[in-house]
Amino acid sequence: MPARHREAVAAEPGAKVTVTRHPDGCLVIYPAPVWEEKRRALAALPYSARAFVRFVLGSAVELEFDRAGRILIPSELRLMGGLTRDVALLGMGEHFELWDRETLAAREREALEAGLDAADFSF
Numbered sequence: 447m448p449a450r451h452r453e454a455v456a457a458e459p460g461a462k463v464t465v466t467r468h469p470d471g472c473l474v475i476y477p478a479p480v481w482e483e484k485r486r487a488l489a490a491l492p493y494s495a496r497a498f499v500r501f502v503l504g505s506a507v508e509l510e511f512d513r514a515g516r517i518l519i520p521s522e523l524r525l526m527g528g529l530t531r532d533v534a535l536l537g538m539g540e541h542f543e544l545w546d547r548e549t550l551a552a553r554e555r556e557a558l559e560a561g562l563d564a565a566d567f568s569f
Contacts, residue, residue: 463477469501474543528549536550
């Protein structure tokens with residue numbers, strides 16, 4: 447975890463985060479308090495959403511930071527997230543997205559070609 451993001455997830459030795467899959471094809475990293483809210487919201491979804499709940503909750507793994515502020519993503523989860531050697535970590539407010547760098551670049555190209563919907567956002 448880059449130093450600039452460690453404070454956001456309290457990356458001291460023993461601090462915990464939850465890493466799971468996202469339907470967009472990346473992994474998401476949640477600080478423990480935020481994940482607990484998400485977990486409760488997922489558990490409250492109707493039975494008709496069970497495939498989505500299984501996708502997210504079924505791959506969720508709680509991880510601890512080591513003394514150097516690192517977390518080791520299990521190989522099975524790296525495979526599920528399509529991660530190769532080069533990855534990109536994006537801060538998304540209350541969580542982070544961890545992408546395979548080539549996959550992210552392709553997704554961004556597709557989004558730009560389709561035209562980004564800024565939904566009334568102004569810079």
